Amino acid sequence: MPVDRAMMELAPSTGAAGPRRSPIRLAATALRDALGLVLTTLLVMVTAAVVAMLIVRVGADLLQGIDPLASEARRPRLYPQQLVLREVASDILRQLLIVGIVIGAAIASGGSTWRRKLALTPVEAPGLPPRRFLVIVLLWPFLHILWVIGTAEAFHMAFGRNVGLSPLLSRNGAVAWLAFTIVLAPVAEELLMRGAMFERASRFLRPWGAILATSALFALLHLQVGSVARPVSLIPLALMLGWLRWRTGRLWPCILLHVWSNLAVVAYLLWPGPA
Known part of the structure; x- marks a missing residue:
């Protein structure tokens, strides 16, 4: 299907009939x-973060x-290892809550068509040849890491190899x-951004508008x-994921590339540097 025709079909329908609205x-x-x-994106993120924090605090x-209702003065001081584990648990639970809220x-809004709303089943799209997607998957880790390294240097941020995980983390x-960073976070973020928010943005924006809007939010x-380095380092990834969502009409390629990208960055950071 030609791209121009596909963009017209994916764009909101204006229709010739009906009253013409003022600018x-x-x-x-x-x-x-x-x-x-x-606001919808922020509501989902804030709700998931607050609920996760409360559940982890009370549960731990x-x-x-420890009495969860005890005042700060009466609460025993936690060891650093306990604080780190609580933080990891809160991060994991937050992402699980995002998945639950989005689905x-x-x-609730789509009934039996909810998978289509999230692009978990195919929606109409221009299409992307498998060979081209394979090339993107193979080249992307190198391009993404080079961009992140350049961004870190431009903003004078530390980003190097042989970083190592926190010594406070148990096995x-x-x-x-690692499971949270490489798998769970990409799945939750893609369901929210390239799933729910992309579908919502496509109701009133053309494809590139939806790509730019969801990329900016991401x-x-x-x-x-105190730093904009992290958002800037993610701009190419966000644009590529939005483009994949539009061209394929599926969320799975976005999840796959996001997982692959995170895995490549983590592997680069943890890989032993030169002696």
Whole structure:
């Protein structure tokens, strides 16, 4: 299918019939839709983070014989290893909650078509030859790591090989962190961004608008206090994932590339450097 025709079909239908809306009303509608996209994303992220933090705190307190309702002055001081494990558990639970919220909302709004809303089953798309996707998968880790290295140098951030995991992590904690970073986080983020939010953005934006909007949201969600290096380092990945979502009409290629990209970065960081 030609790209121009595909973009027309994927773009919101304007229709010749019906009253013509004024530019001011069109701008107001676009602003409302854009704000709705941002606020919905933030609501999912904040809800998942707060609930995960509360569950981990209460659950860990009960397991350790601590009264969850005790004041800070009466709470025993936790060891650094306990704090790190709580942080990892909170990260993992947050991503699981994001998955649950996104799928639950899709089922509530789409019923039996919820998989299609999240592009877990094919939607109409221009298509992408398997050979081209294979080339992208093979080349992407090198391109992504080069971009991240360049970004780190430009913003004077530390990024190098032979970094090593935190010594405070136990073996099980390290395995859990790796599973979270390489698999769980990409799955949850893709369900939210290239699944639910891309579908929502496509209702009022053309394909490249939806790609740019979800890419900007994805990058901003990784903003760190005092630095923009992290969001900037993720811009090419976000754009590529959005492009894959549009061209394939499926979420699975996005998840696969995101997992592969995270695995490559983690492997690069943990790989022993030159002696």
